[in-house]
Amino acid sequence: MGCVTTLPIKETVAEQAAVSTSKVGCADVRRRIKKHINNLREKMTAYRRPQAPGASWFFTVNLAQRKNNRLLVEKIDLLREAFEYTKHRRAFRMDAVVILPDHMHCIWTLPQSDTDFSNRWNMLKGYFSRHIEKGENISTSRKSRRERGIWQRRFWEHLIRDQNDFNRHVEYIHWNPVKHGWVEKVRDWPHSSFHRYVAQGIYPENWGSHENDDIDGLE
Numbered sequence: 001m002g003c004v005t006t007l008p009i010k011e012t013v014a015e016q017a018a019v020s021t022s023k024v025g026c027a028d029v030r031r032r033i034k035k036h037i038n039n040l041r042e043k044m045t046a047y048r049r050p051q052a053p054g055a056s057w058f059f060t061v062n063l064a065q066r067k068n069n070r071l072l073v074e075k076i077d078l079l080r081e082a083f084e085y086t087k088h089r090r091a092f093r094m095d096a097v098v099i100l101p102d103h104m105h106c107i108w109t110l111p112q113s114d115t116d117f118s119n120r121w122n123m124l125k126g127y128f129s130r131h132i133e134k135g136e137n138i139s140t141s142r143k144s145r146r147e148r149g150i151w152q153r154r155f156w157e158h159l160i161r162d163q164n165d166f167n168r169h170v171e172y173i174h175w176n177p178v179k180h181g182w183v184e185k186v187r188d189w190p191h192s193s194f195h196r197y198v199a200q201g202i203y204p205e206n207w208g209s210h211e212n213d214d215i216d217g218l219e
């Protein structure tokens with residue numbers, strides 16, 4: 001099962017055709033191109049932002065500077081504030097979250113008839129950035145980072161299709177600190193909804209499943 005709704009379309013029809021031509025005959029090429037175009041069409045349809053009221057979404061949001069940047073965990077309290085600030089203005093439920101030093105993954109469920117996650121992310125990122133800018137003792141590197149923008153403008157979103165897809169993404173989120181090599185055990189990473197899940201008896205404390213380590217090349 002792949003989350004085709006968020007897969008960027010990398011191959012072009014021409015590229016695919018070029019590959020095919022080198023290997024097989026004309027009829028076969030035509031058949032392959034036709035098949036590829038159909039696949040592409042499906043992907044493009046799915047890639048369109050679906051209008052799904054009350055739906056759950058998986059997000060990946062990155063800092064602009066990924067290398068040697070621990071801003072999100074250094075400013076974890078501010079980030080929490082930014083989440084609260086946003087939630088109070090535009091409600092959403094946070095089903096799972098993990099904060100890594102330079103990026104984060106989370107699942108939100110939006111209210112019925114509301115699909116506007118973009119505004120919420122703008123609010124959240126804006127709040128965080130504004131307060132970083134006002135912070136004292138801003139280092140030279142942070143100053144230059146601010147000029148380039150703290151956050152990557154784009155984020156990765158995926159509409160959760162069903163319970164199974166939801167579970168896969170929750171596990172992906174909780175395993176992520178191990179995947180990125182920050183800790184050896186899931187329980188050792190503090191900035192994660194994993195601990196809430198343990199408290200609720202959903203996971204044992206020593207839970208560690210890398211079954212969903214890779215979801216279509218996400219990191």
Ligand code: NI
Binds near residue numbers: 100
């Ligand atoms: Ni990650």
